[in-house]
Amino acid sequence: MLIRPEDLQRVANMFMNAIHEDEVNLINELYTALKEKDLDKVDRLMEELSIDIEEHFSTEEEFMREAEFFAYPMHKADHDRMREEVNKVYKLYKRDRSIESVISFLEEKLVPWLKLHIAQWDSVTAMHIGD
Numbered sequence: 001m002l003i004r005p006e007d008l009q010r011v012a013n014m015f016m017n018a019i020h021e022d023e024v025n026l027i028n029e030l031y032t033a034l035k036e037k038d039l040d041k042v043d044r045l046m047e048e049l050s051i052d053i054e055e056h057f058s059t060e061e062e063f064m065r066e067a068e069f070f071a072y073p074m075h076k077a078d079h080d081r082m083r084e085e086v087n088k089v090y091k092l093y094k095r096d097r098s099i100e101s102v103i104s105f106l107e108e109k110l111v112p113w114l115k116l117h118i119a120q121w122d123s124v125t126a127m128h129i130g131d
């Protein structure tokens, strides 16, 4: 297990918490498949993760637009940076199927980013949009 659900700050919107919890489960599932070098499973879960992350980000962005949240451009910019990283690592994986690069992406980039991003952006966004 790479990340526990309680490692992520809870925010004031239950729907967002549910999205984050699902993402934690998916990340852990992918991490296990990588460690077990189960490439078929990694293929499937990488695809799932890239779809899941896009849905996660676009849902929050829709909430922000509906609520006319003032920090929308900054919050979205932080999503966009991670969208790019995810695309990059997924492309690389499809090209050379390097398990190591995905493992270090999860350990060093996605998980630390997720913790910080939720504390920095999602929490204040959730407070603004409410439950």
Ligand SMILES: [Fe+2]
Binding pocket: 016, 020, 056, 060, 118, 122
């Ligand atoms: Fe989020």
Ligand SMILES: [Fe+2]
Binding pocket: 057, 060, 075, 079, 117, 121, 122
């Ligand atoms: Fe976010």
